[in-house]
Amino acid sequence: MVSHPDSAIGSRRALLIGVGITVAVFVAGLYWAKWAPYLAKATAAARSHEWSGRDILGVGGVRAGDAPSWAAATGFFEAYVLSIWPALAVALLLSACVQALLPRAWLPRMLNRRGVVSTALAGGAASMPSMMCTCCAAPVAVTLRRSGVTRAAAVAYWLGNPLLNPAVLVFLLFVAPWQWTVTRLVVGVAAVVGIATVVGVLTRRDGLARVGDAVHPAVGDGDAPQPAARRFVTALLRLCVVLLPEYLAIVLLIGATRGWLLSLIEPGHRGLLVVLVAAVLGTLLVIPTAGEIPILQGLALLGVSSGVLGALLITLPAVSLPGVAMVVRGFGWKTVAVTTVMVVAAGMVGAAMLKMLTMLP
Structure with a gap:
């Protein structure tokens, strides 16, 4: 048949x-949501060399050891949602646009490289302009997988948003010791590329044919079964219904139990075990972009060891329990488990590096 x-x-x-x-x-x-606010924050930080943000884990006066409560849950939930809703809204809209309005072959052609390392580098580089926290990056990462992008590139994009965020690196440079910035940059790059590479190697035999099954054909993929506007609304509703309910429920749970969780890294605790606990804890807690800065500054003032600070510097932004819940259907349990374990390992490397750097004259 000849096309008209x-x-x-x-x-x-x-x-x-x-x-x-x-x-x-x-x-x-x-x-x-990101560029203009971060430029203003960077300018203010460069002028004052102080961070104006508050420690979100202490919202509502919650302290280490406090028992779970509904007030702690709702106070944290409100503060967190108010901090991240613009970025989350943009992430959902952008994900729906990609699913409904772009040819499905475009993103795989851009991000899926011949080598797994080059694929990880491509995913990490693609993450840097969006500068989202792990939860806000999750809908886009899930969309990448549904569009046929490999797990290596999708994981690199997901981790790269918080760990390679250029704005946070600038903030750290202005308001924190230089050792924090160096640790975050070096370990962050190694973690994003290394973890994505390992995921790519371990999942290399997994076929891509079923990845895009849940996505409606986009423009350029043949005759669309639905108008673009309807495809967009369908994709947006699916993202909201599938990803948001359990994500918000877990945020409430973390808010309620944060007093107990914080008690695990009290200043009096020392040794390798508390560093490991801090690394694991950082993968569970959820924070907005740059939320680790006031948390770490507060812990440093309390006398927490540099090892704990280094572990949290990497793991707090990298992944979170709500973020894992959002991506697990798209990535699969194997990928999520490997990613989480390796983030904890990266936190341990961050702890060792920060401790070493702080000992330099």
């Missing part, structure tokens, strides 16, 4: 409109 010229022109026009809308959501959304 008008149909081909209409398809190209729809493709251009879809790409234009997606780019507009990406640029305008990130400028509103």
